[in-house]
Amino acid sequence: MDFTSMTELLALCESTNRSIAEVMVARESAKSGRSEQEIVETMKLRLVRMKEAIDQGVSDQSLAPSGISGGDAYKLERYLEKGEQLTGPIVGDAMKFAFATSEMNARMGIIVATPTAGSAGILPGCLFSLHENQKYTFEHLVMGLFTASAIGYVIANRAFISGAAGGCQAEVGSATAMAAAALVEIKQGTPRQAVHAAAIALKSLLGLVCDPVAGLVEVPCIKRNVIGSSIAFSAADIALAGIESQIPCDEVIGAMYEIGKKMPRAYRETALGGLAVTPTGEAVKERIMK
Amino acid sequence: MVYNSCFDIIGPIMVGPSSSHTAGVVTIGKFVRDFLGGEIESATIVFYDSFSETYKGHGTDKAVVGGLLGMDTDDSRIRVALELAAAKGLQVVFEKRGDCPYYDHPNTVMIQARTARDIAVIGGVSLGGGISKVFYVNEFAVDIPLNAPYDLDDLRNKLWHNTRCEAAVGGA
Numbered sequence: 001m002d003f004t005s006m007t008e009l010l011a012l013c014e015s016t017n018r019s020i021a022e023v024m025v026a027r028e029s030a031k032s033g034r035s036e037q038e039i040v041e042t043m044k045l046r047l048v049r050m051k052e053a054i055d056q057g058v059s060d061q062s063l064a065p066s067g068i069s070g071g072d073a074y075k076l077e078r079y080l081e082k083g084e085q086l087t088g089p090i091v092g093d094a095m096k097f098a099f100a101t102s103e104m105n106a107r108m109g110i111i112v113a114t115p116t117a118g119s120a121g122i123l124p125g126c127l128f129s130l131h132e133n134q135k136y137t138f139e140h141l142v143m144g145l146f147t148a149s150a151i152g153y154v155i156a157n158r159a160f161i162s163g164a165a166g167g168c169q170a171e172v173g174s175a176t177a178m179a180a181a182a183l184v185e186i187k188q189g190t191p192r193q194a195v196h197a198a199a200i201a202l203k204s205l206l207g208l209v210c211d212p213v214a215g216l217v218e219v220p221c222i223k224r225n226v227i228g229s230s231i232a233f234s235a236a237d238i239a240l241a242g243i244e245s246q247i248p249c250d251e252v253i254g255a256m257y258e259i260g261k262k263m264p265r266a267y268r269e270t271a272l273g274g275l276a277v278t279p280t281g282e283a284v285k286e287r288i289m290k
Numbered sequence: 291m292v293y294n295s296c297f298d299i300i301g302p303i304m305v306g307p308s309s310s311h312t313a314g315v316v317t318i319g320k321f322v323r324d325f326l327g328g329e330i331e332s333a334t335i336v337f338y339d340s341f342s343e344t345y346k347g348h349g350t351d352k353a354v355v356g357g358l359l360g361m362d363t364d365d366s367r368i369r370v371a372l373e374l375a376a377a378k379g380l381q382v383v384f385e386k387r388g389d390c391p392y393y394d395h396p397n398t399v400m401i402q403a404r405t406a407r408d409i410a411v412i413g414g415v416s417l418g419g420g421i422s423k424v425f426y427v428n429e430f431a432v433d434i435p436l437n438a439p440y441d442l443d444d445l446r447n448k449l450w451h452n453t454r455c456e457a458a459v460g461g462a
């Protein structure tokens with residue numbers, strides 16, 4: 001029971017009458033020889049580590065060693081408390097939790113890569129916002145992590161998930177696609193809807209370059225995680241409405257790979273292009289590297 | 291396929307800030323230590339391409355040294371690995387180069403490390419999401435994924451450098 005494309009994944013879901021998450025658990029069990037229960041428990045531990053990073057990050061007002069990030073999760077929380085945010089409580093909390101996780105990452109705190117550290121804010125941000133606002137339990141969230149891992153597994157093996165290999169589309173793009181699919185399955189959407197949510201999310205981020213100021217995973221990475229979490233909710237809602245991506249998900253992944261392969265080195269995590277070489281980006285680099 | 295498990299995608303649990311530039315490199319450093327099987331006294335670490343441009347900001351230097359000291363990806367001492375190495379007398383030299391001539395990937399590192407008895411030259415590539423593999427050991431091109439179990443004794447038997455034989459002969 002294995003799959004190398006979204007088409008194969010959906011065929012497996014259909015033939016076994018399982019969700020994407022259930023297929024991924026069964027696949028992992030068959031491959032590793034560990035029981036399904038053990039695998040779910042291991043994943044639950046990762047969910048707990050995500051929650052710890054969020055809890056710490058929301059209250060931590062300290063700056064990262066670079067001085068260019070930190071304290072924005074706290075600032076957003078103060079704003080959300082007024083209840084006047086344009087995006088509503090679900091996206092608001094997802095953004096706050098994404099900030100918290102990505103800021104902890106920049107402080108060299110302990111996080112869980114989902115699929116990478118540079119994109120680690122999106123999936124936990126989305127999942128724990130559902131937990132806060134719609135009372136989904138940790139058990140639901142753990143299954144969401146399996147859904148997300150199946151999407152990431154296909155993308156990682158067919159294309160790439162690192163900024164150095166394929167640009168930010170490979171990191172924040174993949175993470176957002178994973179989160180969108182997880183949201184759909186937690187909300188009882190079909191596997192097909194989940195895969196379309198992933199396609200819609202990834203399409204929206206195609207071409208995004210990796211241009212970190214001073215080479216740090218802070219600017220613009222942290223805010224791209226925050227925005228990624230809101231895109232994941234939009235993509236999930238679109239898919240749950242029954243709207244489909246006109247380009248099949250496997251082809252969107254193929255397009256991401258093609259774009260990444262042609263992306264100049266300056267835009268693949270070398271800090272030699274884009275925002276990294278703006279006057280402000282260069283000034284920050286000079287100050288930090290001094 | 292490089293990624294084999296749901297935990298390759300949701301994971302590793304790690305000290306930030308970069309899975310490829312931090313966690314994946316801890317794992318390569320740890321392999322070097324395990325392969326040599328003892329305390330490392332000195333190491334020359336060559337960063338290529340993306341690593342060479344951004345290693346300071348990503349803590350890649352701390353990560354590789356943390357691995358050489360035997361740390362795992364979620365060991366919070368990685369933050370102070372350079373200070374710990376200095377305190378232990380582990381001498382480290384970093385070099386920066388352009389494209390890696392031995393492996394076509396932007397995130398590559400070559401490590402020459404010495405213990406009291408042995409020396410090894412090991413090349414590693416960090417593939418993204420904290421997954422890495424070793425592609426070079428002591429003049430042998432190899433393909434050792436570090437997200438799967440490997441047999442250290444078997445690897446040592448196949449891949450020891452001539453210097454090991456000389457050391458053994460010298461010591462006999």
